[in-house]
Amino acid sequence: MISTKLTELLGIDHPVVSAPMGSVSGGGLAAAVTQAGGLGLVGVSYGDAAFIDEHVGYAAERGGVWGVGCVMFTFDERPGLWDKVLGYAPPVIALSFGDASQVRRYVESAVHSGAQVVVQVHDTEQAAVAARAGASVLVAQGAEAGGHHKTQSTLPLIPAVLDVTQGAVPLVAAGGFADGRGLAAALALGADGVMMGTRFAATEESLATAGFKATLVSAATTDTVNTRSFDVVRGIPWDTAYTARSVGNSFTRTWSGRDAELAAARAEVEPEWVAAVARDDTSQRAMFAGEVLDLVHDIRSAADVVRSTVTEAETALARLGPLLHTS
Numbered sequence: 001m002i003s004t005k006l007t008e009l010l011g012i013d014h015p016v017v018s019a020p021m022g023s024v025s026g027g028g029l030a031a032a033v034t035q036a037g038g039l040g041l042v043g044v045s046y047g048d049a050a051f052i053d054e055h056v057g058y059a060a061e062r063g064g065v066w067g068v069g070c071v072m073f074t075f076d077e078r079p080g081l082w083d084k085v086l087g088y089a090p091p092v093i094a095l096s097f098g099d100a101s102q103v104r105r106y107v108e109s110a111v112h113s114g115a116q117v118v119v120q121v122h123d124t125e126q127a128a129v130a131a132r133a134g135a136s137v138l139v140a141q142g143a144e145a146g147g148h149h150k151t152q153s154t155l156p157l158i159p160a161v162l163d164v165t166q167g168a169v170p171l172v173a174a175g176g177f178a179d180g181r182g183l184a185a186a187l188a189l190g191a192d193g194v195m196m197g198t199r200f201a202a203t204e205e206s207l208a209t210a211g212f213k214a215t216l217v218s219a220a221t222t223d224t225v226n227t228r229s230f231d232v233v234r235g236i237p238w239d240t241a242y243t244a245r246s247v248g249n250s251f252t253r254t255w256s257g258r259d260a261e262l263a264a265a266r267a268e269v270e271p272e273w274v275a276a277v278a279r280d281d282t283s284q285r286a287m288f289a290g291e292v293l294d295l296v297h298d299i300r301s302a303a304d305v306v307r308s309t310v311t312e313a314e315t316a317l318a319r320l321g322p323l324l325h326t327s
């Protein structure tokens with residue numbers, strides 16, 4: 001067993017969190033991770049009433065220490081959805097991608113609901129804002145991550161965030177973790193656990209489509225690209241400070257770096273793109289995945305991922321002990 005400030009605060013067995021991935025982390029994945037002793041998060045993401053009822057409802061029914069993940073800047077545009085999420089009384093609410101005023105507002109509301117509040121940050125300035133706003137846990141996510149990220153890498157970001165927070169709240173490392181070697185490294189840096197996205201997308205319980213899962217297993221880290229194309233074609237007003245790491249395909253080869261042209265052509269391109277996504281066309285669809293792809297070789301159960309991550313980390317940490325010599 002590995003006990004940290006994170007496991008103690010949340011009352012979970014293992015310092016392993018499954019990321020709140022939109023359209024991928026449903027109630028089944030979240031509940032499986034929670035049942036295995038980690039923290040399972042449902043990816044509410046941009047918010048969709050039917051998805052919330054089905055997947056947040058499922059995780060709530062299964063119980064334990066589970067949570068939801070919401071992308072703050074999109075909730076402001078969708079009145080009523082935040083209250084719908086709170087209606088399921090998630091014990092943990094993870095917040096990502098908001099400006100300072102949104103962080104303050106959503107943290108206050110989530111704390112008021114009685115939840116433990118996790119805020120994802122990408123630099124030390126965001127860490128200071130989230131800590132001051134009253135977050136119970138910070139997630140520091142580096143640019144190795146699958147999906148949206150800023151530019152700083154995880155390795156120096158973790159100790160830099162710890163220097164800002166002075167360890168006042170548990171810190172979870174995200175971006176570049178897929179096994180126990182990564183968990184051990186995160187703990188050595190001073191983090192209290194890891195959040196894994198890409199690794200959990202490649203599990204039996206994930207909602208990733210068959211084409212996406214097959215790509216996660218077959219693609220290499222060098223196949224990933226950072227792009228805004230999928231945000232532009234969907235018309236989602238992302239802050240341009242963020243790009244999304246995705247497996248490169250025909251769509252990114254055609255449109256990456258041509259955001260203004262794509263925005264102008266959206267009326268023609270979007271319907272075809274939506275139809276391609278509906279038939280799981282991997283040459284067109286978004287397949288967010290991180291630099292860990294070289295470490296992902298199979299589709300396994302989420303419980304197996306939690307278990308192996310912890311046992312490998314225990315082995316890695318035990319290997320370090322004998323390196324210490326007192327002279």
Ligand SMILES: Cc1cc2nc3c(=O)[nH]c(=O)nc-3n(C[C@H](O)[C@H](O)[C@H](O)COP(=O)(O)O)c2cc1C
Pocket residue numbers: 019020021022024043044045046069070071096097120141144145146147148174175176177195196197198199201287288289290291292
């Ligand atoms: C397929 C996929 C979808 C994601 N969707 C979201 C999302 O909707 N909201 C969010 O906060 N983060 C999202 N992320 C980022 C994760 O929360 C997490 O920070 C990231 O996956 C960690 O890096 P890793 O992929 O190296 O494990 C997504 C990541 C992936 C791989």
